[in-house]
Amino acid sequence: KAGVTQTPRYLIKTRGQQVTLSCSPISGHRSVSWYQQTPGQGLQFLFEYFSETQRNKGNFPGRFSGRQFSNSRSEMNVSTLELGDSALYLCASSLEPPPTSGAPYEQYFGPGTRLTVT
Amino acid sequence: DAKTTQPTSMDCAEGRAANLPCNHSTISGNEYVYWYRQIHSQGPQYIIHGLKNNETNEMASLIITEDRKSSTLILPHATLRDTAVYYCFFTGNTDKLIFGTGTRLQVFP
Numbered sequence: 650k651a652g653v654t655q656t657p658r659y660l661i662k663t664r665g666q667q668v669t670l671s672c673s674p675i676s677g678h679r680s681v682s683w684y685q686q687t688p689g690q691g692l693q694f695l696f697e698y699f700s701e702t703q704r705n706k707g708n709f710p711g712r713f714s715g716r717q718f719s720n721s722r723s724e725m726n727v728s729t730l731e732l733g734d735s736a737l738y739l740c741a742s743s744l745e746p747p748p749t750s751g752a753p754y755e756q757y758f759g760p761g762t763r764l765t766v767t
Numbered sequence: 768d769a770k771t772t773q774p775t776s777m778d779c780a781e782g783r784a785a786n787l788p789c790n791h792s793t794i795s796g797n798e799y800v801y802w803y804r805q806i807h808s809q810g811p812q813y814i815i816h817g818l819k820n821n822e823t824n825e826m827a828s829l830i831i832t833e834d835r836k837s838s839t840l841i842l843p844h845a846t847l848r849d850t851a852v853y854y855c856f857f858t859g860n861t862d863k864l865i866f867g868t869g870t871r872l873q874v875f876p
Contacts, residue, residue, distance in 0.1 A: 653810070661868070684866075692854070692866035739810050753799050753818075758810030 653742050653759035661765045667728040669677040670762045674721050674742030681723040682747075683715060683755060685739040691738065695738075698723055730766045737761045771855050776871040779849075785842040787870050789855030800831060801841045802809040805849040805869070811854065814840065845874045 653672045662668050674681050685696040694707040715725040723740075727734055743756040758760035772790040788844040791800060799818050803811040815822055815829045817838070823830040828841040842849055854869040 668803045692867060741810070753816050754801070755813050755816070757813065760810050 651693045653690055653740055653757055655738075655740050655762050656761040657762060658685055658760065659763050661767060662730050664683075664728050664732060668730060668764060669726045670738055670740075670741075670764075671724045671746075672725075672740030672754050672759060674723070674740075675757055678742035678744055678757075679721050680743045680746045681703060681717055682743075683722065683723070684741065685709070685710065686741040686761070687738060690742070692739070695725065696730050704746055708765055727764075732766050735764060735766045770773070770865075771867040773853075773855055773859070773867055773870045776873065778873050778875060779842075779845045781847060781874055781876050782844055785845040785849065785872055785874070787838070787840040787853050787855075787872065788837065790837045791857055793857065794835055795858050796835070798857045800829070800835075800838050800855065802827070802829065803854045803866075804849075804858075805854070806848075810830045811866075814853075820837075837850050845872075847874050847876065850874045 661734045694709040717723045741756040801816045802814040805811040817829045852869040
């Protein structure tokens with residue numbers, strides 16, 4: 650079974666531009682989560698989608714948005730890029746959304762997209 | 768947010784057991800503890816999870832204290848390929864997965 654794929658793997662953009670990143674989850678997985686990873690802040694949760702609906706959102710400005718398609722593939726968009734948006738953007742998929750409690754949960758990460766903003 | 772506390776870094780000799788501690792004092796009784804690791808420039812990889820009982824799989828063992836306020840991930844025979852950042856976390860009744868800063872484990876020959 651193929652793993653989580655993310656495209657592109659590397660991207661260089663200029664301040665003020667916008668960018669769209671793509672994630673294809675493992676076949677059969679319906680939940681997709683996005684994370685931003687920087688050396689200073691570590692892994693930070695961006696948002697999570699299930700059945701084309703955003704279920705949760707982290708503490709990021711509105712410039713960060715996403716969506717999920719009917720085939721569970723997901724995209725995230727960052728508008729008006731800033732230097733601080735340079736990071737590794739990770740996508741993770743799971744069969745179901747993370748449970749509030751009382752049940753185990755496994756998510757599988759893709760290799761990430763490394764975005765550099767100059 | 769669900770907070771965990773882990774040492775920033777640890778060293779371990781190849782072939783020895785690596786014991787990575789994690790404090791999660793605010794965990795609720797029905798929340799699972801999860802461990803992931805991230806090898807340089809790759810996406811995090813699931814290792815193990817547990818609720819109350821100790822758990823073991825082909826990668827590691829997880830020891831959870833009786834009060835569930837802390838746990839220890841054990842890599843029984845560390846290899847150089849186990850050099851990575853290890854993350855411990857739980858959902859904290861928010862259905863968000865909040866990763867901490869993790870422990871950077873360096874396995875040396």
